[in-house]
Amino acid sequence: MTAKQTPLYETHQKYGGKMVEFGGWLLPVQYTGILDEHKTVRAKAGLFDVSHMGEVLVKGPDALAFLQKLVTNDVARIADTQVQYTPMCYPDGGTVDDLLIYRRSQAEYFLVINAANIDKDWQWLQENSAGFQVELTNLSAVTAELALQGPMAETILSKLTDAPLAGLPYYWFIPETIVAGKKVMVSRTGYTGEDGFEIYCHPQEAVDLWEAVMEAGKPYGLMPAGLGCRDTLRFEAALPLYGHELSATITPMEAGLCKFISLDKGEFNGRNVLAQQKQAGLKRKIAGFAVTGRGIPRAEYPVVCEGKTIGSVTTGSYAPTLDKNIGLALMEAGYAKIGQKIAIEIRGKQVPAEVIPKPFYRKGKQS
Template identity: 70%
Template sequence: MTQKTPLYDIHVQYGGKIIEFGGWMLPVQYSGIIAEHRAVREKAGLFDVSHMGEVKVNGPDALAYLQKAVTNDVARLADYQVQYTPMCYPDGGTVDDLLIYRCGAQEYLLVINAANIAKDYDWLKRNTAGFNVTVDNVSSQTAQLALQGPLAQTILSQITQAPLDKIGYYWFMRSVQVAGRQVMLSRTGYTGEDGFEIYCRNEDAAPLWEAIMTAGKNQGLLPAGLGCRDTLRLEACLPLYGHELSPQISPLEAGLGYFVKLDKGDFNGREVLLRQKEQGLTRKLAGFVLTDRGVARSEYPVIAAGRQAGQVTSGSYSPTLDKNLGLALVETEFAGQGQKLEIEIRGKNAAAEVIARPFYKRKG
């Protein structure tokens, strides 16, 4: 059964082209993917990300529980700080990648991927044994908007008294007023740009959307859909669960070793990940540019040394760089910068070359 976010009617009203994504009816685009992509890179875009999941973890053992559940070191978080982390199975495969918001010593909010809400919640509940914690799925009560782009702060400052310049990257304010509505506001996002994510009650989502669009109407703000969300995150080389990460792909293979703290103590998957690190990875994520015509798509074969040596995890035309780029999981010997590859596109091989990641990095 497909679900609708509290902003579904707004998307229709704004001319959004609606598709089914991870069990949700969401806009893939409004004015067009390239126009929306450029708006986010140069000015600002507003996304509905209410389909994302939210899980509260509370109790005296909240920190110890999360330390066991995820790969990053949650003990490093200060109050009102946000952390990105993978979450693994005991075999090192990835359950999901998520954000952890520390609201207090015994109170955390996890933000998880939409398609994984039921699976993640079940996994989190199953791992509470021996810990004095409560784990509550509050996804259905929470809406989320993402205002992304270099003008995000300028636009938002028109409708809030909150000291936005005091919110550092990956920090948040737990309770502020935006356009007269009580929200949680974080300086986070999934586009490679500066921006904010706004968590609110379902009934406040539409008024907030309209207030932000009005505040940004002379700043070049556009409503933005899933299409440009994907091209933006690909340019910034941010992983997408089900592509760069999966139960079959470990965070180390996905190039996320920075978020795997093997020295913090025991956690799910640590033994396998430690072994992978010590013995060396047999496959790695590589970024590539196509030097022939064609666009690489997920699951296309990657050919090296005359044989299949991996497969594409994500690929697209990059509006910012005007190139056809992609990410692929390949045998380690073929993952080095400058390595020549071929991507099999509909039965024909197109030449490609491994290049540095991320493909795009914002200035400042």
């Protein structure tokens, strides 16, 4: 199967993007270099193409009731033009996906889902819609998305729009506004641990928007940013990546996402299992660690303690902001205590490490 291209494929090549396949899409892993782009997003701003993400519109009198059954968070708590992060579970508590819900009204919601899960999620939404008065529309093919992230994001975007960005709180959105002469939706969201905006537009307007944002950002040091630094940025902020910290076999409770699980809202897929996990205590959980020896941990490397394997790494990397080799691992809960000495098996060698608090990085602070 040939990999899909976003509307910005040729633009990435023009900017020197090194293209790789990710979740069935050809996307830039880097331009000037992962480290350079990572540091620029933390200090100034970076522009990402996230047009591979999936989008689904949920409309109808039962839209709220339908979403309440599907996801773990309490959708009734969000107001019009507010955004909510939530996992979505199978009845056995395993994770179908994690997504963003944009509430346009009580009868209309816009969902943003992970690129690699579009087909699976679309099928799951349709299967679960039986008995609900809802209309589902898969908008993935007709929606492009840019993410402008970093402390200079508001300054840069303000050059291209009259929208009241300064008054837009984190996790709220403007359903319709004009940016660089194009009609778009803008939200104050992102996946980097920094301030920033995500801009949703028609695919035919993505190139013009990209160029306009890059031009406006020139005086502020804006750089195009690839998937490589998107991963190191989200990882420093300990934001989960589906297929790593969340999966069909890892529940949101095990992933440490309990604040996005509303057990008191009524029935929803996976509720019984998640409630049981909370009550009985977790057998395993995602924990953060820092390598104290030499070596970079990678996904699936074994985690060892006292001669036995107690889990495996879900994400591991050099963290540029912290200048440390760190990781996230799914491990036996008894060992997931801050300060616990563990070892990561790196190419057959047991390298010493220690469990540390997460997130590893908070805007303006680092651990």
